[in-house]
Amino acid sequence: MFWEDGELTVKNVLYDYHVRMLKVASGNGIDGGKINKLNVLRDGVSIARYDYGWEVYPDDELDLSVLEEVLREFN
Incomplete structure (x- = not known):
């Protein structure tokens, strides 16, 4: 397992994300993927x-489009 942290700016809105991923996809991951913990924040408030x-x-x-971008990148 490892963490990935980063930022995304969409339409001049800054989002922070923190993702914990498994090395391989798992039934515990989002939609059977590698992400098993995720936090996406806008202005310090969790939106996902x-x-x-x-x-x-x-x-x-x-906010949903930002979540989808993070999932495409890491899941």
Whole structure:
């Protein structure tokens, strides 16, 4: 397992993300993928959080697009 941290800017909005990934895809990962812990923040507030299950899920189109970008990159 390892962590990946980073930032994304979408439409002049800064997002931070923290992703914990397994070396291989797993049933514990998001959609059977490698990410088993995830936190995406906008202005210091979680807009998406996964810890072996969804705790916070985006309800905004822009936030959802950022989550999808992170999943494409790491899952």
